[in-house]
Amino acid sequence: MGSAYGVVFAALYDAAFARAERKGLHAMRKDLLSQCTGIVLEVGAGTGLNVGHYDRDLTRLVLTEPDPHMAAKLRAAVARSRMAAEVIEAPAESLPFPDASFDTVVSVLVLCTVPGPDAVIREVRRVLKPGGRFLFIEHVRSDSRRLAGWQDRLLGPWSLIACGCQCNRNTLETIQRGLRTEQVIRDRLIGLTPLLRPLIRGRARAA
Secondary structure, three states, X not given: OOHHHHHHHHHHHHHHHHHHHHHHHHHHHHHHHOOOOOEEEEEXXXXXXXXXXXXXXXXXXXXXXXXXXXXXXXXXXXXHHOOOEEEEOOOXXXXXXXXXXXXXXXXXOOXXXXXXXXXHHHHHHHHEEEEEEEEEEEEOOOOOHHHHHHHHHOXXXXXXXXXXXXXXXXXXXXXXXXXXXXXXXXXXOOOOOHHXXXXXXXXXXXX
């Protein structure tokens, strides 16, 4: 993203999500991240809204974020929390880790925005240990024909406003092309635009 826009987007991100956090997203994060075990990687960690939900007894916690402005906020969040977490600036499509490095990989509202979601899932599968778990919360294309139509029509302007977010992606299919889903809960993201309301959360495993 452009430098000036990136600074503004990073500065406003947490405030933009404040109502959604109060309306249930905070509780979803807490529930999801309570399932993390062992060596954990979060891709697209953003400004660090997940940081306070991680167990301090994890073996290792690595947070990746490709945007330098978001990564600066992420490092500040880690410092405030006093978590023993590593922050690495890297895209989720090209993770700088050996194969089978992690017990758990986390993605929260990431696959909507990355340029190559299938490439991300391939990387998740590569860095997970055999039997490792992928934990996710992602907004998705609506099952409602009416809302899906609005997601399609407003994709262009929404993407410009929201730093490339693709509100009409069928992200569950993307996950299932690379991993074996064990649990998928259909939920709603309240407190933001209805374009983002259809939500999935759950877990998948590497083969």
